[in-house]
Amino acid sequence: MADMQHRTGEITLTVLGPDRRPLTDRVVTVAQQRHDFAFGNIGFDFVGLVGGEGPNGVFGGDSRAKLDDLADAWLGLFNTATLPFYWGGYEPERGKPDEGRLKATAKWLAEKGVTVKGHPLLWHTVQPDWLLGLELDEVERLTRERIRDLVTGFAGTIDLWDAINEAVIMPVFANGDNAITPLAWDRGRIAMVRMAFEEAREANPAATLVLNDFDLSSAYECLIEGVLEAGIQIDAIGLQTHMHQGYRGEEYMAKMLDRFARYGLPLHMTETTLLSGHLMPPEIQDLNDYQIPSWPSTPEGEERQASEIVRHYRSLVGHPAVQSINYWGITDDGAWLGAPVGFLRADGSRKPSYAALADLIKGEWWLPPTPMRTGPAGTVTVRGFFGDYAADGEAFTLRRGQTEATVMLPG
Template identity: 25%
Template sequence: MSRPLPGSLARALAAGAAAVLVLGAAPAVSAHDHHDRPGHADRHASLRSLAARQDVRIGTAVDTTALSGDRTYRALTAREFNSVTAENVMKWEVIEPERGTYDWSEADALVAFAKRHGQAVRGHTLVWHNQLPAWLTSGVADGSIGPAELRRILRDHITTQVRHFRGDVYQWDVVNEVFNDDGTLRDSLWLQQLGPSYIADAFRWAHAADPRARLFLNDYNVEGVNAKSTAYHELAGKLRAQGVPVHGFGIQGHLDIQYGFPGDVRANLERFAALGMQTAFTEVDVRMDLPADDTKLTRQADDYRRLLDACLNVRSCTSFTVWGFTDKYSWVPGWFEGQGTANLLNEDFAPKPAYDAVRRELAAGR
């Protein structure tokens, strides 16, 4: 069911020459050239080369179908980013579509691409209430999978997946979206069947499978200081006090310009740093009501810039990942009626003000 990943590094770079012209940049540099040559103007630098100077990773979620079939998309993924996240192909329904039958093909292809282009890989995600395989949800619903068996299934899944990618994934979103906006635990299948202890268990199992990977909590609407991010702060503090290997807090960063920019973003990062944790922006995009206009695009650019600025000003923030970089393959229009144009590049891969704002912020540095 997988599509082979076509194209060698040489072909990707050849395609990159045309793609770079779309961005109005200089001829493509090697995907392994993390720093531009001395004297190379910042206006010609890739995002990844600018990020490397700041000791932060700049990443993107990757649509593996586009990676396989779109030469421009493939070339820009290699040129602009030094970290990649699987948008869907490391989620449970894809990895284990039938019980005990694992399909690593698409995820392995992404890891291979990342290795060829000198990129790190974020793993997303091990425990979530969405995109679970039908055999699991139906088994729980009809009672054929009880709590004790479900716990064994979860342990085996986490252990098998993390071991498979051991040494290839530097950060895992271990437990994803476990709180409601009011700070109460989400009433998910996992909470109903296993109680809140499943969160600590998931981190312990993942750590045992790969002790070197950094393990993250991850959620949306937690950019600033609010009830939801405070619930995560309290949970992380309790778990770490118990010796649970929770290393980081992932802030998704799905914003909408019709709302005000989140408050106290830097303060939020700093309080997790005070717990001894890393932080990361893991899924950044900034959507808007359509049609777009200059005012909206300017506001979008400023939201991207302000999130990145917070990251660059807190040393514990190790990566800034956008949830896709081109509107051509954005998830937003399919989920938010009448909204879109959420990414750094438009559908023709031309840079928007948001791309320019991110480049300038990276060039300015920490």
């Protein structure tokens, strides 16, 4: 754990009996229950499996067996799930949002101890056709209304949102008609960011709101600086790293993270992928332009992916500014662009990358059930990654700056 000191701590745990006296020379089993660090993945696959089939078959349902198998794999690694709130998919018909299925899925995940995130409140892509042709003032009114309705309606179950997605390109996006790009062109990027954050903040002051983008150039830095200078409160900076053209390497990632860490805000790696098949040709500018009939996972690609997953996660968790890593896909079945990005093959079998990541999250960075004997003062020393723990089933926490904790055991 030498390179993870910013993620780990040590506490003196006092073990008390029912009479509140220290239990001396007592063996207790201490085990980690959850990481503080957000190890995330999309939970899109669960919407149909938990909530049933939606409008136009979107995220359609499947068998109970598939749900159980997928949940076992997903929950074996991750503690934070991103659910889809793309306006065009969530409300394809005006006034008929897909609220029931998303609430059922969010609650199902939350009951399993998963932190649920909504993505996104405002974006120019995947927009409903019924917005087209409306006056800009009406588009803005409806956008504000959508943000308030979502954040208020899901408060308590979803208190983490990508407030606005890809604002850098938003005013000049030219890949299909939508009503948000003209609004962004007329109002400006900072005004769009302000609208998303201030509406969401008012609707749920306890929410964590993320500014998210794929553009990691100086253009994003300029936007962040403008937003901060305008007095807009953002809670985290979202950074996308879809690496369909190959792993960018530790040196690139460290320099990029340092550039954005200088704003003093937590960094959320909101969308990250690494392939287990052939890489996308380097000349492709927009990843969406590379769509082929079949993109299989290969044995060589799977070994490469497993190695790169370990390198990537080590570098990210090793950087003190990173608070969250959200991978973009648990399985190749239905993956974005059909790319073999998942930890599971399309048939549900686990790739080497699954075991490789498990060896980190639930191995090297995890305290398994460990017997410890209390001393004369009824204490044991617990060292581990920040998170939730239990001693003989009684909960305690290990947090930054904490030096002591107490549990009371039954007789």
